[in-house]
Amino acid sequence: MPIHRLWYIRSEKGQVEGPFPVRLIGDFVLVGRLTQDHEVSHDRNEWKKLRDVPELVPQELKQDLSKTEAQQQLTLARRRADARSRQDRRATEPEGAMAEERRDAADRRIPEPYQTNVHRTRQREAFAPGARAIALPGPKILLGLAVLLVLVTALFFILQPIRSAQDSDCNARPMPGVYWENCKMEGRSLSGVNLSEAHLRNSYLAMVILNDANLERADLSYSNLSGASLSNAKLYNANLVGVTLRKANLQGAKLKGANMSYAILQGADLSNAMLWNVDLSNADLQGANLQAADLYNARLDNAIWVDGRVCQTGSVSKCLTR
Structure with missing residues (x-):
């Protein structure tokens, strides 16, 4: 299969958006704004499921997610994608059908995966202004420390500068x-x-x-x-x-x-x-x-x-x- 830089996305209502670069589509998948069942095309003529185009499926989703290391890598990837999305949302937000799905949460938003929803909730609670540490019962102290360590590690990676295709110098x-x-x-x-x-x-x-x-x-x-x-x-x-x-x-x-x-x-x-x-x-x-x-x-x-x-x-x- 030839590799294409830009891809169009077709919503469930049949409206076409794009084209978008590969990395941006990968971010959409990671944060739950697109699913692997969405249709994509590089020329708006031939359409296929996103899951059938390996270059569009983030590597973190191809791993064995039953393994703890793979789950941690996926969590970090979602946080990075979420951070990028917040930073340049106005510049990269797809208009039309996809934006309409996002704005009308009652019946139009693409359902987010359970894990993504849990990640968003935990991140809000962890970084909310004035948030206080919760006293954990004795048996749960070690678990709490482990969670804190994961959050600190994740924050470290989130704050690292992320190079993008715009930084490339051919x-x-x-x-x-x-x-x-x-x-x-x-x-x-x-x-x-x-x-x-x-x-x-x-x-x-x-x-x-x-x-x-x-x-x-x-x-x-x-x-x-x-x-x-x-x-x-x-x-x-x-x-x-x-x-x-x-x-x-x-x-x-x-x-x-x-x-x-x-x-x-x-x-x-x-x-x-x-x-x-x-x-x-x-x-x-x-x-x-x-x-x-x-x-x-x-x-x-x-x-x-x-x-x-x-x-x-x-x-x-x-x-x-x-």
Whole structure:
């Protein structure tokens, strides 16, 4: 699926709003103003459920929410999204049908998830002027301290400066940590450059040359690298969620610990690549070359294998099928 920067939203009443950038739609989902059942389109002709477009579903909602760590990450993500929404509500508020749904809470507002409602209530109570600490019974003291610690930690992250797509500088020279989000860099020659921890989310990098480049811990999620060459590139612990690497050259690439869930790797050359501990769940590997690739401890849950088979949940290091 090609990656698009802007998407239209169709309300339950059939009215179309937008277009909105990917990050803003993700915030709408996190704070409950949109659900994954809303319809989206990049051209107003072809519509699909938001849940069927991986780039629009926040990563925090794709985790196993039965785990405490995943729940904490989701809570922090919702607080950040809520803070951004309050800061620029006038500039980003969708008009028309969606705004009407928000204004008329009696019968038009999109129902918020229970967890979101609980989060809003707790945040109001915690930060309300003059709020006093509640004395907890003895057996609950430890629990109260734990909750306080979570709130302090959350406040710390909320107060951190949040970079946005507006901070991206597509003309900046390549260097560690560079902000190239949403940039179009088709065919650029970047062999051997150091882009460790670079921000390349949602960028168009088709046919780019990154042979021997250092992309350790870089964020390339949802970027399009179709036909790109990353031979012997270092991608340790890189974020490659939803990335398009169709027919890309990844010969000998070092991908240890990378997150490649939902990646499109159709026809990609991964021969001799190091894929230790890589998350390839839900990835599409049809037609890919995995000759001599090292898949030690790689997750392949629900991945589409090179021959079109779907790997079973629990597939590790190799594709298990019925």
